[in-house]
Amino acid sequence: MPVAASDTLKLSYWTVGRPACILIGRDFETMTFQTGASARRIALASALQIALLVVLASNAAAEKLVDPSAVAPEHREAAEKRRAEQLKLYQCTKKADEAKVLRRDRSAYINGCLDK
Incomplete structure (x- = not known):
């Protein structure tokens, strides 16, 4: 469903500083996107990938x-x-x-x- 010009996007901040994006519109219900859990997951996955890359690249360089x-x-x-x-x-x-x-x-x- 396309977004109409009358729909609004409101950005509010919680007390801990994590942003919550709330979309309020004509036919929409309020939606909240929490960034805390996904940021931790991305950080952990990135750290594991970097560790694997270091282990594999150390043998290839010699x-x-x-x-x-x-x-x-x-x-x-x-x-x-x-x-x-x-x-x-x-x-x-x-x-x-x-x-x-x-x-x-x-x-x-x-x-x-x-x-x-």
């Missing part, structure tokens, strides 16, 4: 070193090159940690280290 002996013989040369790149990147990252390079300057430092 890149393992390539093992050339575990690859097919025709791809072994590429695997050895990749492992050498990974080791060099690991060493440059370790140098950046020891030098206490700021996060904003970290990529430039590591790229400079890799170019040497």
Whole structure:
């Protein structure tokens, strides 16, 4: 049923500060929407989703070193090159940690280290 121009929307506040939206109209009964219960439910669901994301993402972020002996013989040369790149990147990252390079300057430092 469409809302008519004569219908009114009134916003009132309870003593605890939670808003109650009351729609009063021609053919409508008074309706009250309480936000307290749904806000708690949304907050709990969001917290559980974030916790699950952190647990699953922590394992995905770690890149393992390539093992050339575990690859097919025709791809072994590429695997050895990749492992050498990974080791060099690991060493440059370790140098950046020891030098206490700021996060904003970290990529430039590591790229400079890799170019040497």
